[in-house]
Amino acid sequence: MAYESELALRLEPYTAGEQPRGMARLIKLNTNENPYPPSPRVAEALQGRAAELRLYPDMETTALREAIARVNGLRPEQVFCGNGSDEVLAFAFAAFFAGKQLTAPEVTYSFYPVYARLFGVDYHPVPLRADFTVDADALMRGTPVVLANPNAPTGLMLPLREVERLARHTRERGQVLLVDEAYAAFAPENALPLLAEYDNLLIVRTFSKSHALAGMRVGYALGSERLMNALRRVRDSFNSYPVDRLAQAAAEAAVLDTAYTDGRVRQIVEARDRCRAALTAAGIPVLESRTNFLFVRADPTDAAPVQQALRQEGILVRHFTGDRLRPWLRVTVGTAEDMETVTEALLRLCRRADE
Numbered sequence: 223m224a225y226e227s228e229l230a231l232r233l234e235p236y237t238a239g240e241q242p243r244g245m246a247r248l249i250k251l252n253t254n255e256n257p258y259p260p261s262p263r264v265a266e267a268l269q270g271r272a273a274e275l276r277l278y279p280d281m282e283t284t285a286l287r288e289a290i291a292r293v294n295g296l297r298p299e300q301v302f303c304g305n306g307s308d309e310v311l312a313f314a315f316a317a318f319f320a321g322k323q324l325t326a327p328e329v330t331y332s333f334y335p336v337y338a339r340l341f342g343v344d345y346h347p348v349p350l351r352a353d354f355t356v357d358a359d360a361l362m363r364g365t366p367v368v369l370a371n372p373n374a375p376t377g378l379m380l381p382l383r384e385v386e387r388l389a390r391h392t393r394e395r396g397q398v399l400l401v402d403e404a405y406a407a408f409a410p411e412n413a414l415p416l417l418a419e420y421d422n423l424l425i426v427r428t429f430s431k432s433h434a435l436a437g438m439r440v441g442y443a444l445g446s447e448r449l450m451n452a453l454r455r456v457r458d459s460f461n462s463y464p465v466d467r468l469a470q471a472a473a474e475a476a477v478l479d480t481a482y483t484d485g486r487v488r489q490i491v492e493a494r495d496r497c498r499a500a501l502t503a504a505g506i507p508v509l510e511s512r513t514n515f516l517f518v519r520a521d522p523t524d525a526a527p528v529q530q531a532l533r534q535e536g537i538l539v540r541h542f543t544g545d546r547l548r549p550w551l552r553v554t555v556g557t558a559e560d561m562e563t564v565t566e567a568l569l570r571l572c573r574r575a576d577e
Protein backbone atom coordinates (compact mmCIF):
# COMPACT_ATOMS: atom_id res chain seq x y z
CA MET A 223 0.00 0.00 0.00
CA ALA A 224 1.19 3.52 -0.72
CA TYR A 225 -0.26 7.01 -0.49
CA GLU A 226 1.05 7.66 -4.01
CA SER A 227 -0.63 6.40 -7.15
CA GLU A 228 1.12 3.89 -9.39
CA LEU A 229 1.43 6.75 -11.85
CA ALA A 230 3.21 9.06 -9.39
CA LEU A 231 5.58 6.30 -8.36
CA ARG A 232 6.43 5.49 -11.98
CA LEU A 233 7.24 9.07 -13.05
CA GLU A 234 10.81 10.15 -13.75
CA PRO A 235 10.56 13.95 -13.62
CA TYR A 236 12.47 16.31 -15.88
CA THR A 237 15.46 18.09 -14.30
CA ALA A 238 15.63 21.73 -15.29
CA GLY A 239 18.82 23.82 -15.24
CA GLU A 240 19.66 25.55 -11.97
CA GLN A 241 17.96 28.88 -11.13
CA PRO A 242 20.34 30.42 -8.56
CA ARG A 243 18.80 32.76 -5.98
CA GLY A 244 21.54 35.36 -5.70
CA MET A 245 22.30 36.20 -9.33
CA ALA A 246 24.38 39.27 -8.62
CA ARG A 247 27.71 38.39 -10.24
CA LEU A 248 26.83 35.25 -12.16
CA ILE A 249 26.89 34.98 -15.94
CA LYS A 250 23.89 32.69 -16.33
CA LEU A 251 24.18 30.66 -19.53
CA ASN A 252 22.58 27.38 -18.39
CA THR A 253 18.88 27.58 -19.34
CA ASN A 254 18.77 29.28 -22.76
CA GLU A 255 17.13 32.46 -21.53
CA ASN A 256 17.44 35.69 -23.50
CA PRO A 257 20.18 37.97 -22.08
CA TYR A 258 18.21 41.10 -22.99
CA PRO A 259 14.96 42.42 -21.50
CA PRO A 260 11.68 41.98 -23.39
CA SER A 261 10.35 44.73 -25.67
CA PRO A 262 9.66 47.99 -23.76
CA ARG A 263 6.07 47.63 -25.00
CA VAL A 264 5.67 44.73 -22.55
CA ALA A 265 6.13 47.00 -19.53
CA GLU A 266 3.66 49.48 -21.05
CA ALA A 267 1.12 46.72 -21.63
CA LEU A 268 1.37 45.57 -18.01
CA GLN A 269 0.90 49.06 -16.53
CA GLY A 270 -2.20 49.57 -14.39
CA ARG A 271 -3.58 46.08 -14.91
CA ALA A 272 -3.71 44.96 -11.25
CA ALA A 273 -7.39 45.83 -10.82
CA GLU A 274 -8.37 43.51 -13.69
CA LEU A 275 -6.88 40.54 -11.89
CA ARG A 276 -10.10 39.93 -9.93
CA LEU A 277 -11.57 38.57 -13.18
CA TYR A 278 -10.60 35.31 -14.85
CA PRO A 279 -8.68 35.79 -18.09
CA ASP A 280 -10.08 35.25 -21.60
CA MET A 281 -9.90 31.47 -21.79
CA GLU A 282 -9.63 31.55 -25.57
CA THR A 283 -6.71 34.03 -25.46
CA THR A 284 -8.42 35.79 -28.38
CA ALA A 285 -6.32 38.94 -28.71
CA LEU A 286 -3.06 37.04 -28.30
CA ARG A 287 -4.05 34.42 -30.88
CA GLU A 288 -5.05 37.18 -33.30
CA ALA A 289 -1.66 38.84 -32.83
CA ILE A 290 0.27 35.57 -33.31
CA ALA A 291 -1.87 34.73 -36.37
CA ARG A 292 -1.25 38.15 -37.91
CA VAL A 293 2.54 37.98 -37.45
CA ASN A 294 2.65 34.46 -38.95
CA GLY A 295 0.16 34.97 -41.79
CA LEU A 296 -2.35 32.48 -40.33
CA ARG A 297 -5.95 32.55 -39.11
CA PRO A 298 -6.56 32.81 -35.32
CA GLU A 299 -8.26 29.39 -35.49
CA GLN A 300 -4.84 27.94 -36.35
CA VAL A 301 -3.29 29.14 -33.06
CA PHE A 302 -3.48 27.68 -29.54
CA CYS A 303 -1.82 29.27 -26.47
CA GLY A 304 -0.65 27.69 -23.23
CA ASN A 305 1.33 28.22 -20.04
CA GLY A 306 4.76 27.92 -21.60
CA SER A 307 5.48 25.61 -24.50
CA ASP A 308 6.10 22.84 -21.98
CA GLU A 309 2.39 22.87 -21.23
CA VAL A 310 1.47 23.01 -24.92
CA LEU A 311 3.76 20.01 -25.49
CA ALA A 312 2.11 18.16 -22.60
CA PHE A 313 -1.35 18.84 -24.07
CA ALA A 314 -0.09 17.68 -27.47
CA PHE A 315 1.24 14.42 -26.02
CA ALA A 316 -2.18 13.80 -24.44
CA ALA A 317 -4.09 14.86 -27.56
CA PHE A 318 -2.09 13.04 -30.25
CA PHE A 319 0.22 10.43 -28.71
CA ALA A 320 -1.42 8.94 -25.58
CA GLY A 321 -1.72 5.18 -25.92
CA LYS A 322 0.31 5.17 -29.18
CA GLN A 323 3.89 4.50 -30.17
CA LEU A 324 5.94 7.66 -30.63
CA THR A 325 9.25 7.98 -32.49
CA ALA A 326 11.78 10.68 -31.56
CA PRO A 327 15.51 11.35 -31.96
CA GLU A 328 17.47 9.76 -29.12
CA VAL A 329 19.24 13.02 -28.29
CA THR A 330 16.61 15.73 -28.00
CA TYR A 331 14.65 17.76 -25.46
CA SER A 332 14.63 15.50 -22.42
CA PHE A 333 11.07 16.43 -21.46
CA TYR A 334 9.63 14.24 -24.26
CA PRO A 335 10.30 10.88 -22.55
CA VAL A 336 8.95 12.37 -19.30
CA TYR A 337 5.64 13.31 -20.93
CA ALA A 338 5.60 9.91 -22.64
CA ARG A 339 5.59 8.22 -19.24
CA LEU A 340 2.99 10.58 -17.82
CA PHE A 341 0.57 10.00 -20.72
CA GLY A 342 1.18 6.30 -21.38
CA VAL A 343 3.06 6.79 -24.65
CA ASP A 344 5.27 3.96 -25.95
CA TYR A 345 8.39 6.07 -26.64
CA HIS A 346 10.86 4.88 -29.30
CA PRO A 347 14.12 6.87 -29.44
CA VAL A 348 16.10 6.62 -32.69
CA PRO A 349 19.90 7.22 -32.64
CA LEU A 350 21.33 10.35 -34.23
CA ARG A 351 23.93 10.02 -36.98
CA ALA A 352 27.61 10.03 -35.94
CA ASP A 353 27.79 13.80 -36.65
CA PHE A 354 24.83 14.47 -34.28
CA THR A 355 22.40 15.27 -37.12
CA VAL A 356 18.86 13.89 -36.99
CA ASP A 357 18.36 10.84 -39.24
CA ALA A 358 15.00 11.46 -40.93
CA ASP A 359 14.97 8.03 -42.58
CA ALA A 360 15.46 6.32 -39.23
CA LEU A 361 12.65 8.45 -37.75
CA MET A 362 10.35 7.09 -40.45
CA ARG A 363 10.49 3.63 -38.88
CA GLY A 364 7.54 4.64 -36.72
CA THR A 365 4.75 7.17 -36.46
CA PRO A 366 3.71 9.57 -35.02
CA VAL A 367 6.94 11.56 -34.67
CA VAL A 368 8.16 14.37 -32.40
CA LEU A 369 11.31 16.36 -33.02
CA ALA A 370 12.81 19.62 -31.87
CA ASN A 371 14.01 21.63 -34.86
CA PRO A 372 16.55 23.09 -34.39
CA ASN A 373 17.37 20.25 -32.02
CA ALA A 374 18.43 20.61 -28.39
CA PRO A 375 21.02 20.36 -26.97
CA THR A 376 22.93 19.99 -30.26
CA GLY A 377 21.65 23.20 -31.90
CA LEU A 378 21.69 21.47 -35.31
CA MET A 379 18.86 21.81 -37.78
CA LEU A 380 17.08 19.34 -40.04
CA PRO A 381 16.53 21.08 -43.42
CA LEU A 382 12.96 22.02 -44.32
CA ARG A 383 12.76 19.51 -47.19
CA GLU A 384 13.49 16.72 -44.67
CA VAL A 385 10.82 18.04 -42.32
CA GLU A 386 8.42 18.00 -45.26
CA ARG A 387 9.30 14.35 -46.00
CA LEU A 388 8.46 13.53 -42.38
CA ALA A 389 5.20 15.51 -42.60
CA ARG A 390 4.17 13.60 -45.72
CA HIS A 391 5.19 10.24 -44.29
CA THR A 392 3.27 10.75 -41.03
CA ARG A 393 0.22 12.10 -42.90
CA GLU A 394 0.15 9.04 -45.16
CA ARG A 395 -0.11 6.98 -41.97
CA GLY A 396 -2.79 9.20 -40.48
CA GLN A 397 -0.54 10.52 -37.69
CA VAL A 398 0.76 13.84 -36.37
CA LEU A 399 4.26 15.28 -36.84
CA LEU A 400 5.09 17.54 -33.88
CA VAL A 401 7.90 20.00 -34.62
CA ASP A 402 9.07 21.85 -31.50
CA GLU A 403 10.36 25.18 -32.79
CA ALA A 404 11.44 26.64 -29.44
CA TYR A 405 14.60 27.95 -31.12
CA ALA A 406 13.40 28.55 -34.68
CA ALA A 407 13.63 32.35 -34.36
CA PHE A 408 17.44 31.95 -34.39
CA ALA A 409 17.39 29.69 -37.48
CA PRO A 410 17.33 30.53 -41.20
CA GLU A 411 14.09 28.61 -41.90
CA ASN A 412 11.13 27.01 -40.13
CA ALA A 413 8.19 24.73 -40.89
CA LEU A 414 5.55 27.49 -41.14
CA PRO A 415 5.31 27.29 -44.98
CA LEU A 416 4.32 23.61 -44.66
CA LEU A 417 1.16 24.34 -42.66
CA ALA A 418 -0.84 25.21 -45.79
CA GLU A 419 -0.22 21.71 -47.14
CA TYR A 420 -0.12 19.44 -44.06
CA ASP A 421 -3.09 19.32 -41.68
CA ASN A 422 -1.17 16.81 -39.51
CA LEU A 423 1.72 19.19 -38.82
CA LEU A 424 1.82 20.70 -35.32
CA ILE A 425 4.38 23.45 -34.69
CA VAL A 426 5.05 24.41 -31.05
CA ARG A 427 6.84 27.65 -30.15
CA THR A 428 7.66 29.69 -27.06
CA PHE A 429 7.95 33.27 -25.88
CA SER A 430 10.73 32.19 -23.49
CA LYS A 431 13.74 32.53 -25.81
CA SER A 432 13.36 34.93 -28.75
CA HIS A 433 10.85 37.16 -26.90
CA ALA A 434 12.64 37.19 -23.52
CA LEU A 435 9.52 36.20 -21.56
CA ALA A 436 10.69 32.99 -19.84
CA GLY A 437 9.39 34.41 -16.57
CA MET A 438 5.88 34.87 -18.00
CA ARG A 439 5.37 31.27 -19.21
CA VAL A 440 3.68 31.59 -22.60
CA GLY A 441 3.94 29.11 -25.47
CA TYR A 442 1.78 28.35 -28.48
CA ALA A 443 0.96 25.84 -31.15
CA LEU A 444 0.32 26.46 -34.85
CA GLY A 445 -1.57 24.02 -37.04
CA SER A 446 -4.86 22.99 -38.58
CA GLU A 447 -8.14 23.80 -36.85
CA ARG A 448 -8.65 20.12 -36.22
CA LEU A 449 -5.40 19.88 -34.24
CA MET A 450 -6.15 23.08 -32.32
CA ASN A 451 -9.58 21.69 -31.34
CA ALA A 452 -7.95 18.55 -29.92
CA LEU A 453 -5.55 20.68 -27.85
CA ARG A 454 -8.50 22.70 -26.55
CA ARG A 455 -10.33 19.52 -25.52
CA VAL A 456 -7.31 18.42 -23.47
CA ARG A 457 -6.84 21.89 -21.96
CA ASP A 458 -10.48 22.05 -20.91
CA SER A 459 -10.11 18.67 -19.24
CA PHE A 460 -7.26 20.00 -17.11
CA ASN A 461 -7.32 23.79 -16.60
CA SER A 462 -9.50 26.12 -18.63
CA TYR A 463 -7.45 29.26 -17.89
CA PRO A 464 -3.77 28.35 -18.22
CA VAL A 465 -2.65 31.74 -19.59
CA ASP A 466 -3.24 34.52 -17.08
CA ARG A 467 -4.22 38.10 -17.91
CA LEU A 468 -0.75 39.58 -17.48
CA ALA A 469 0.84 36.85 -19.58
CA GLN A 470 -1.67 37.38 -22.40
CA ALA A 471 -1.07 41.14 -22.40
CA ALA A 472 2.72 40.79 -22.21
CA ALA A 473 2.94 38.19 -24.98
CA GLU A 474 0.62 40.16 -27.26
CA ALA A 475 2.78 43.28 -26.89
CA ALA A 476 5.97 41.26 -27.40
CA VAL A 477 4.84 39.40 -30.53
CA LEU A 478 3.63 42.59 -32.24
CA ASP A 479 6.98 44.33 -31.69
CA THR A 480 8.69 42.38 -34.46
CA ALA A 481 11.34 45.05 -35.07
CA TYR A 482 12.56 44.78 -31.47
CA THR A 483 12.67 40.96 -31.53
CA ASP A 484 14.43 40.89 -34.90
CA GLY A 485 17.10 43.27 -33.57
CA ARG A 486 17.74 41.25 -30.41
CA VAL A 487 17.81 37.97 -32.34
CA ARG A 488 20.38 39.46 -34.71
CA GLN A 489 22.59 40.52 -31.76
CA ILE A 490 22.40 37.02 -30.26
CA VAL A 491 23.13 35.31 -33.59
CA GLU A 492 26.17 37.57 -34.13
CA ALA A 493 27.55 36.88 -30.64
CA ARG A 494 26.88 33.15 -31.17
CA ASP A 495 28.73 32.96 -34.47
CA ARG A 496 31.65 35.05 -33.19
CA CYS A 497 32.13 32.75 -30.17
CA ARG A 498 31.89 29.61 -32.32
CA ALA A 499 34.43 30.97 -34.82
CA ALA A 500 36.94 31.76 -32.04
CA LEU A 501 36.58 28.33 -30.42
CA THR A 502 36.75 26.30 -33.64
CA ALA A 503 39.79 28.34 -34.80
CA ALA A 504 41.50 27.18 -31.60
CA GLY A 505 40.66 23.53 -32.31
CA ILE A 506 37.71 23.22 -29.92
CA PRO A 507 34.84 21.45 -31.71
CA VAL A 508 31.52 23.38 -31.62
CA LEU A 509 28.46 22.19 -33.54
CA GLU A 510 26.94 24.62 -36.06
CA SER A 511 24.25 26.27 -33.97
CA ARG A 512 20.93 27.48 -35.38
CA THR A 513 19.75 28.38 -31.86
CA ASN A 514 20.61 30.70 -28.97
CA PHE A 515 23.10 28.21 -27.50
CA LEU A 516 26.35 26.52 -28.51
CA PHE A 517 27.20 22.86 -28.01
CA VAL A 518 30.90 22.84 -27.19
CA ARG A 519 33.12 19.75 -26.90
CA ALA A 520 34.97 20.95 -23.81
CA ASP A 521 36.87 17.73 -23.15
CA PRO A 522 37.57 14.52 -25.09
CA THR A 523 35.85 12.38 -22.44
CA ASP A 524 34.00 14.34 -19.72
CA ALA A 525 33.21 18.05 -19.58
CA ALA A 526 32.11 18.04 -15.93
CA PRO A 527 35.45 19.43 -14.62
CA VAL A 528 35.28 22.30 -17.15
CA GLN A 529 31.70 23.04 -16.05
CA GLN A 530 32.91 23.16 -12.42
CA ALA A 531 35.86 25.40 -13.30
CA LEU A 532 33.53 27.79 -15.15
CA ARG A 533 31.25 27.84 -12.11
CA GLN A 534 34.21 28.88 -9.93
CA GLU A 535 34.54 31.87 -12.25
CA GLY A 536 30.82 32.67 -11.91
CA ILE A 537 29.78 31.26 -15.29
CA LEU A 538 26.87 28.78 -15.30
CA VAL A 539 26.53 26.39 -18.26
CA ARG A 540 24.69 23.08 -18.71
CA HIS A 541 26.29 19.63 -18.74
CA PHE A 542 24.41 16.46 -19.64
CA THR A 543 25.32 12.95 -18.61
CA GLY A 544 25.00 10.00 -20.98
CA ASP A 545 27.88 8.60 -23.00
CA ARG A 546 27.50 10.70 -26.13
CA LEU A 547 26.84 13.99 -24.39
CA ARG A 548 29.36 13.79 -21.54
CA PRO A 549 32.25 15.51 -23.45
CA TRP A 550 30.03 18.48 -24.33
CA LEU A 551 28.73 21.62 -22.64
CA ARG A 552 25.65 23.57 -23.69
CA VAL A 553 26.43 27.27 -23.45
CA THR A 554 23.55 29.72 -23.83
CA VAL A 555 24.46 32.79 -25.88
CA GLY A 556 24.54 35.88 -23.67
CA THR A 557 25.30 39.51 -24.39
CA ALA A 558 28.31 40.35 -26.58
CA GLU A 559 30.20 41.35 -23.42
CA ASP A 560 29.37 38.11 -21.54
CA MET A 561 30.36 36.07 -24.58
CA GLU A 562 33.79 37.69 -24.65
CA THR A 563 34.33 36.61 -21.05
CA VAL A 564 33.01 33.12 -21.73
CA THR A 565 35.00 32.66 -24.94
CA GLU A 566 38.19 33.61 -23.12
CA ALA A 567 37.40 31.18 -20.27
CA LEU A 568 36.55 28.32 -22.65
CA LEU A 569 39.74 28.88 -24.67
CA ARG A 570 41.68 28.59 -21.42
CA LEU A 571 39.81 25.66 -19.81
CA CYS A 572 38.77 23.31 -22.60
CA ARG A 573 41.00 20.32 -23.26
CA ARG A 574 41.69 19.52 -26.94
CA ALA A 575 41.91 15.93 -28.14
CA ASP A 576 45.71 16.26 -28.57
CA GLU A 577 46.43 17.63 -25.06
Ligand code: PMP
Nearest residue numbers: 306307308331370404428430441
Ligand atom coordinates in the same frame (compact mmCIF):
# COMPACT_ATOMS: atom_id res chain seq x y z
N1 PMP B 1 11.20 22.94 -26.13
C1 PMP B 1 12.53 22.96 -26.09
C2 PMP B 1 13.30 22.25 -27.18
C3 PMP B 1 13.19 23.63 -25.05
O1 PMP B 1 14.52 23.63 -24.99
C4 PMP B 1 12.43 24.31 -24.06
C5 PMP B 1 13.13 25.07 -22.94
N2 PMP B 1 13.47 24.29 -21.85
C6 PMP B 1 11.04 24.23 -24.13
C7 PMP B 1 10.46 23.56 -25.18
C8 PMP B 1 10.15 24.81 -23.08
O2 PMP B 1 10.11 26.18 -23.08
P1 PMP B 1 8.97 26.99 -22.31
O3 PMP B 1 8.17 26.01 -21.48
O4 PMP B 1 9.72 27.96 -21.48
O5 PMP B 1 8.13 27.61 -23.36
